[in-house]
Amino acid sequence: xxxxxxxxxxxxxxxxxxxxxxxxxxxxxxxxxxxxxxxxxxxxxxxxxxxxxxxxxxxxxxxxxxxxxxxxxxxxxxxxxxxxxxxxxxxxxxxxxxxxxxxxxxxxxxxxxx
Amino acid sequence: xxxxxxxxxxxxxxxxxxxxxxxxxxxxxxxxxxxxxxxxxxxxxxxxxxxxxxxxxxxxxxxxxxxxxxxxxxxxxxxxxxxxxxxxxxxxxxxxxxxxxxxxxxxxxxxxxxxxxxxxxxxxxxxxxxxxxxxxxxxxxxxxxxxxxxxxxxxxxxxxxxxxxxxxxxxxxxxxxxxxxxxxxxxxxxxxxxxxxxxxxxxxxxxxxxxxxxx
Numbered sequence: 001x002x003x004x005x006x007x008x009x010x011x012x013x014x015x016x017x018x019x020x021x022x023x024x025x026x027x028x029x030x031x032x033x034x035x036x037x038x039x040x041x042x043x044x045x046x047x048x049x050x051x052x053x054x055x056x057x058x059x060x061x062x063x064x065x066x067x068x069x070x071x072x073x074x075x076x077x078x079x080x081x082x083x084x085x086x087x088x089x090x091x092x093x094x095x096x097x098x099x100x101x102x103x104x105x106x107x108x109x110x111x112x113x114x
Numbered sequence: 115x116x117x118x119x120x121x122x123x124x125x126x127x128x129x130x131x132x133x134x135x136x137x138x139x140x141x142x143x144x145x146x147x148x149x150x151x152x153x154x155x156x157x158x159x160x161x162x163x164x165x166x167x168x169x170x171x172x173x174x175x176x177x178x179x180x181x182x183x184x185x186x187x188x189x190x191x192x193x194x195x196x197x198x199x200x201x202x203x204x205x206x207x208x209x210x211x212x213x214x215x216x217x218x219x220x221x222x223x224x225x226x227x228x229x230x231x232x233x234x235x236x237x238x239x240x241x242x243x244x245x246x247x248x249x250x251x252x253x254x255x256x257x258x259x260x261x262x263x264x265x266x267x268x269x270x271x272x273x274x275x276x277x278x279x280x281x282x283x284x285x286x287x288x289x290x291x292x293x294x295x296x297x298x299x300x301x302x303x304x305x306x307x308x309x310x311x312x313x314x315x316x317x318x319x320x321x322x323x324x325x326x327x328x329x
Binding site for chain 1: 151
C-alpha cells in the first residue's frame, strides 16, 4: 500500500490490506487487534500506531514523500487459511473477484510471460 | 509490466477459466508466491487447502534433451541448470486429480493449521522487500526501469529467494521495446544479479523451485 501521509482513511486502508476498522480495533478474518490511540481526531488511522500493532514494515522515500506499507510479517505469508479477497482484471480489463469461485474448487496458478 | 504481455499465451491456450493480470504482485503479498509457476488450492468454501508451492503439471521436454552443442556459454550453463529443476509434475498433477475426486477426504487437502504452517516464511526482511518492490512498481509506471531499479534492487537484496521480483525486473531491463519478454535475463547495468548467476548462487537448479510436499 502506497500512501502520501501516515494518516489514512480507514476505508482506504481496509481496501488495500483487508484490515477493517471496528469498535474492537482493526479486524481481519478471525483476528482483531486493538489500536489504542490509533485514530486521529479527524477519524483517520494513524499509521504510525497501526503498522507497529500489525507488524507491517514501512519504507519512506524522502524525495517523493511517499510511504510504502508492507504486509504483516514476522511469521508466515498466511496467517489464516481463509482465502483473502482478491479482485484483479482480465487481459481485457474486466474485473474478476475470486469470491465468484465460491462453491467450486479453485486452483489459483501464478505464471508469467517471462 | 505491460498487461498485454500475457495475451498471446492466454489466447493460444483459449482457457475456459478466468485469466487475470497481476502487475502489482498482489498475489505475492496475499499468498506468498515467490516464483512461477506456483499455486494455491482453494476449496468450495473459500478455504485454502494447500499453500503456495511449485505447480508444474507437465514434465518439461528439456529434461529429455541433451544440452545442444555449440550454445553460447551462458545459455549452455542456463540449460544445464534448468534440467536440474526438481521434477514434480506427475506427482503434483496426480495430487490435483485426487483432490478433485475426493475433496476434503483427499490426503493432499491440508488442515488450516497445516496450510498456515507450510506457507512461505515471511520475516521482516521480506515485508520490507515487498514495500520496496511496490514503490519500484509505482515509479516504473511513470519513470520506467531507471526509476524503479533502486527500489527493485533493494527488494532483491532483502528477499533473494523471491524470483518474481528478480525475473520481472531483469526481463524489463533486457527486453527491447516491443519485443516478447526475454527469458534468459542476463547481466545488465541496472542490476547486480541475473538469472544464471543468481540461480548458481542459490545452489543451482535443484534449489530453484518450491517443491510441493506431497508426502
